[in-house]
Amino acid sequence: MTTTQDINRIVDQLTAYGKGLEAVDNNAAGGHVVTITRVNGFAAVDLGFLSKGQETATAPATVSDASISFAPPNDTNTALRVFAVTPGVAGNGLTITFVDTGAVTGNVANASYDSGTTTLTVDIDQGTTTAVTTMNAINSVSFPYDAELDLTVDLTNNGSGFVQATGVVGVTAGGAEQPFLSRDVNAQETKGIFNSLLRLTSALNSFDLSQIERAAAMLDDDFERLIFARAEVGARERTFDTLRRRHENEEIELKSSLSDEIDADLVQTISDLTARQVSIEATLRLVGQSLQLSLLNFRPCKKYCVS
Numbered sequence: 425m426t427t428t429q430d431i432n433r434i435v436d437q438l439t440a441y442g443k444g445l446e447a448v449d450n451n452a453a454g455g456h457v458v459t460i461t462r463v464n465g466f467a468a469v470d471l472g473f474l475s476k477g478q479e480t481a482t483a484p485a486t487v488s489d490a491s492i493s494f495a496p497p498n499d500t501n502t503a504l505r506v507f508a509v510t511p512g513v514a515g516n517g518l519t520i521t522f523v524d525t526g527a528v529t530g531n532v533a534n535a536s537y538d539s540g541t542t543t544l545t546v547d548i549d550q551g552t553t554t555a556v557t558t559m560n561a562i563n564s565v566s567f568p569y570d571a572e573l574d575l576t577v578d579l580t581n582n583g584s585g586f587v588q589a590t591g592v593v594g595v596t597a598g599g600a601e602q603p604f605l606s607r608d609v610n611a612q613e614t615k616g617i618f619n620s621l622l623r624l625t626s627a628l629n630s631f632d633l634s635q636i637e638r639a640a641a642m643l644d645d646d647f648e649r650l651i652f653a654r655a656e657v658g659a660r661e662r663t664f665d666t667l668r669r670r671h672e673n674e675e676i677e678l679k680s681s682l683s684d685e686i687d688a689d690l691v692q693t694i695s696d697l698t699a700r701q702v703s704i705e706a707t708l709r710l711v712g713q714s715l716q717l718s719l720l721n722f723r724p725c726k727k728y729c730v731s
Contacts, residue, residue, distance in 0.1 A: 434458065438603060444472055446603035447483070458483040458604045472606030481604075488515035488599025493577050493605075494589050501585035502555040503574035506544070507601055510568060518569060518596040519543045522558075522589060524550040533561035544569070548587050556583030569596070617646040 435448045447458055460473045461480040468474040474481055489507035508515025525547050528534055531554055535548045542566070545557055555573065561680055562571035573581045613619050620642040627635035 426501065436473060439603075444608050445606040447473070447606075448603045458601070462606060470609060472559075472609040473604065483602055483604035485511035486599055487511045488513070488518075488596040490520055490594035490596040491517070491577065492520065492594045493573050493574070494585075495588070498585065498588040501581050501583055502587060503577035503581050504559055505574040505576075506562060506571045506572055506594065506596060507567055508568055509570055509601065512601050515568065515599045516597050517542055519592060520594040520596075521545050521592050522587065523547050523552075524590050528553070531557050535557045535561040535565045537565050537567040539567070548590075549591060551586050551588055553587050555581075555585050555587060558587055559583060565703045572576050605720055615642070615645070617643070617650070620646050658669060 429483075436445055437448065438444075439446050441642050444561060447460065449607045452460065458466055459480060459482045462468045462474055462478070469478075487508050487510075489505055492504040492506065495506050495713070506520055507520075519542065521543060528547055529549050530552055532549060535558075536547075537543070537666055538545070544562065544567075546561060548558060559573060562569070573583045581702055603715050619641055623635065624639035626632075627639050
């Protein structure tokens with residue numbers, strides 16, 4: 425596997441999100457888009473940078489450009505766009521300047537490019553040179569930029585309007601290189617209804633019939649697993665109900681046994697309590713009477729003495 429850049433300026437690293445690798449141009453100067461080419465073997469394919477049968481691929485990148493438009497009433501048929509001919513960051517920072525030095529008269533324009541200062545200078549006859557003439561003058565310069573009529577500002581722009589401004593009219597920007605992302609060569613997924621729904625959503629958005637059929641089959645499997653899961657839950661719930669009823673019956677039987685062994689017969693207990701109460705009262709009465717006796721209650725008597 426090779427790249428169009430010096431290998432010391434290409435950084436291969438794990439992607440920030442998901443699984444896979446990314447090749448990033450680490451050249452501070454920029455100006456090149458990463459291109460990966462299969463030379464020998466299948467390393468580029470195994471790493472996910474190329475698909476099977478693919479020999480080369482280029483990382484996506486944006487193009488730097490600058491829109492040139494003028495304030496009303498000079499904004500009709502005058503909008504221009506200057507853009508880099510190659511994507512990447514190298515086209516950023518081109519300064520576009522219109523001047524009226526008097527060197528040209530009439531509907532004429534001359535353009536020159538200074539690579540040292542990265543400046544494009546266009547000499548016009550202000551108020552007489554048209555936008556289409558200015559565009560042709562820029563395109564006649566041999567440098568890595570082109571110009572075109574900008575239809576995003578004026579849909580009916582035909583370039584017949586007169587250029588009425590001088591000075592810096594635009595600076596190119598927006599060019600950026602994107603990391604060369606590899607695909608996931610070991611795609612794995614967890615079976616489940618949510619994964620199936622995500623796959624079905626993705627397939628419907630891309631109108632991929634084969635993936636729609638696959639997602640539908642996965643959903644069928646999910647429904648079957650759901651039915652078995654519900655049956656298993658129902659069986660366990662029934663077991664729990666049986667155990668709960670058994671526990672309640674055992675609790676009743678235990679309370680009955682404890683009642684037989686520990687709880688008192690209320691009628692018998694009251695009868696016993698009453699009898700003991702009568703007995704203790706009689707005892708206390710007898711003791712009280714005994715304590716009231718003294719020596720005076722006793723007298724000596726002779727034989728056959730009857731008190």
